[in-house]
Amino acid sequence: MSDLLLRPLGPDDEAQARAAHAELAADGFGFLLPEPGEQPWGEYVALLDAHRRGEDLEDWMVPATFLVAEVDGEIVGRASVRHGLNDFLATWGGHVGYGVRPAHRRRGYATAILRGCLEVCRGHGIEHALVTCDVDNVGSAAVIEACDGVPDGVAPATGTVAAKKRYWVPTGL
Numbered sequence: 001m002s003d004l005l006l007r008p009l010g011p012d013d014e015a016q017a018r019a020a021h022a023e024l025a026a027d028g029f030g031f032l033l034p035e036p037g038e039q040p041w042g043e044y045v046a047l048l049d050a051h052r053r054g055e056d057l058e059d060w061m062v063p064a065t066f067l068v069a070e071v072d073g074e075i076v077g078r079a080s081v082r083h084g085l086n087d088f089l090a091t092w093g094g095h096v097g098y099g100v101r102p103a104h105r106r107r108g109y110a111t112a113i114l115r116g117c118l119e120v121c122r123g124h125g126i127e128h129a130l131v132t133c134d135v136d137n138v139g140s141a142a143v144i145e146a147c148d149g150v151p152d153g154v155a156p157a158t159g160t161v162a163a164k165k166r167y168w169v170p171t172g173l
Contacts, residue, residue, distance in 0.1 A: 003071050003072065004069055004070070004071050004076070004109060004112040004113070004116075005069070005070045005071070006067045006068070006069055006070075006079065006113065006116040006117070006120075007067060007068060007070060008045075008048070008049070008052075008065075008066070008067060008068075009045055009048055009066060009067075009068050010045065011041065011042055011045055013045075013068065013075065014041040016074065016075040017031070017032060017068065017075060018032075018036075020032075020075055020077075020078070020101050021035070023101055023102055023103075024099055024101065024102075027102070029099055031078055031099060032044075032078075033066065033080055033097075034047075048066045051063060051064055051066070052064065052065045052066070054083075060086065060088070061086075062082050062083060062084045062085065062086055062089065063082070063083040063084065064080050064081060064082045064083060065080070065081045065083070065120055066078070066079075066080050067079045067080075067081070067116075067117075067120075069100070069109060069112070069113045069116075071104075071109070075101070076100060076101055076104040076109050077098060077099055077100035077101060077104065077109055077110065077113050078098065078099055078113075079096065079097065079098040079099075079113050079114075079116070079117045080096070080097045080098075081095065081096055081117050081120040081121060081124075082094070082095050082096070082097075083124045083126075085130065089130075090130070091155045091164075092132060092155050092158075092161050092164050093132060094129070094130035094131045094132040094166070095121055095126060095129040095130050095131065096114065096117045096118075096121065096129055096130075096131045096169075098110060098113045098114055098117065100113070105139070106139075110139070110140065110143045111143050111146050111147065114131070114143055114144065114147050114169075115147060117129070118147065118169060118170075118171045118172065119171075119172075121171045121173075122171040122172055122173045125173070126171055126173065127170070127171060127173045128168040128169065128170055128171065129168070129169045129171055130152075130166065130167070130168060130169075131144050131147075131149060131167050131168075131169050132155065132164040132165060132166050132167070133164065133165050133167075134162045134163070134164060134165075135154060135162070135163045135164065135165050137165075141165055144165075144167045144169060145167070147169050148169060148170055149167030149168065149169040150167060150168045150169070151165065151166070151167055152166040152167060152168055153166055154166065
């Protein structure tokens with residue numbers, strides 16, 4: 001989709017990003033990662049930039065690039081590209097996480113977001129990106145497969161984490 005722009009979250013995005021976060025929270029999905037809480041928006045945006053550089057990370061985190069997907073000035077989705085994998089990500093989370101706001105689904109945005117994320121992965125030296133989705137998420141599985149994802153089994157559910165279909169997706173590196 002040529003009209004979709006993947007870009008970092010900015011200082012003017014607070015209202016749209018918080019609205020998207022509330023919409024997807026109703027589906028049990030986090031839009032803003034980590035959640036900004038009550039901190040000032042500018043500090044939150046700066047924290048995301050620090051995480052991209054590998055700074056101010058908690059023990060369980062890896063460096064990651066957080067991007068929003070914009071179409072005609074409206075935030076339609078988001079993506080998180082992890083520059084590496086820890087034990088949790090290597091099993092359930094993968095290199096890429098993405099989501100599309102409910103009102104913007106079924107328009108090809110998820111596929112465009114994942115393709116853009118694969119370019120970011122390539123820029124970080126990742127040859128094959130691990131991408132996962134809930135086993136019952138038919139739409140996400142179709143998106144991953146449309147991006148040439150190769151199935152790699154299912155990671156079992158554990159604690160509060162649902163079982164995940166696992167795919168390795170070439171980045172073109």
